[in-house]
Amino acid sequence: MAPDAPAPDDDPLAEAGYLDVPPAEGGSAGRGWWDANAEEYLDEHGTFLGPDDFCWCPEGVREADAHLLGDLAGARVLEIGAGAAQCSRWLVGQGVDVVATDVSAGMLLAGRRYDEQTGARTPLVLADARALPFADASFDVAFTAFGAIPFVPDADRVHTEVARVLRPGGRWVLSVTHPVRWAFPDDPSEHGLTATRSYFDRRPYVELGTSGRVRYAEYHRTIGDHVADLVGAGFVIDRVVEPEWPEGHERTWGGWSPVRGALIPGTAIFVTHRA
Template structure:
């Protein structure tokens, strides 16, 4: 049982510093449970962009990686980077959670692949300016911090000019609907423009978990401010025959509403 049992959950105004700091401890505590539930779908060494099942082997959103140095931000157990290692790519995986990286090390043992793993906050990356050609994240880091602009700025700093930054997030329109994969999730109940985070509080009043909503305009504005150019916005459709539910994702909602937004961008100018 948790030392601070869940007492309240919902759309709550929480201090930004507390919400941003909650991510590390939550993922440390829930890494094994998360991988028990989703690990088979994700695979120990497969690059899945989203619950719709879009794979990098098919989409090739990162472009030609031959001779490129690649950074994964918010890697979790580094399944995506591990797949890239198998493709011969020079890649480094980072995550704020030691628990997730420990799981990644176990996956390395299971697969026989060596994936460079670095524990780091995405807002303070421990790499020199212009160290990478490509950076990406699949639902990592950005949803769990109140200041995603700092993540974009750090990625811009460590990318070379012209470098590609690709990230997948929950499609912003989904925040207007209940997090239900069935018929109940098809009726909007909140304003799309309400940016109050979803948060979970313990009995002590501490923030245990926080997830942040940004509109499409917010995402684009933050990208532009960091010097990125938006090349493509990918909204994966729910594939026929895919009947797996994942939280609010599933075939009922997937047939009518987008669940994921993938931003494909490049750095148009040096940061600053």
């Protein structure tokens, strides 16, 4: 889960926790949160992510090593929830035809600055993953690294849209917070090793402003939920990758840490293809 961020001056944080909120409010909060916090997020994590590197997760799995997208020669690739498009920028450097999308103009603006810094030309498109502005069957591969899926109450719509824009047989790869982590406190220390919530409690983690407005929302899905959403959208699940915490990796990222990573999984990566 994303770390708490400074509240906007006009609506300071009043409450945070696992709360029931109207889906429309929770699902629309991400755009404003990422716009407001893009710079802080990149200041904190930008060095680890790099301006033009493809990192799947806080465990540090890189596409250069994992090859989860397969052979991309001649493929047209779509990134969903790209943030500042670090992954797509890396693909551009590999000669891949790729388009990066995100709902946050603030994140895409940061991506444009990364382009200037690296000399890359990364196609960036402002778009909600639940309503992609692309023609049917126009991509061969789609992926997201912790983008879009956690921040909407209706992830099935994201999968349905991705299925629409993929050609038959097209690959869809997504990394998300491992569902088992939601039973544990988001604490990187030993205190985060004792389950305190039901794994089946699907209430989102929510931050409310003093106005009562939803400032941030992140949604929990069980492994079964993810499988049902993917299969329901017409995808075949080829494998599920659960990265182990690598030896010598000492970086803490929110609730991810060597302490917790030694005992419980932090990330799940679903590798699928359109039937």
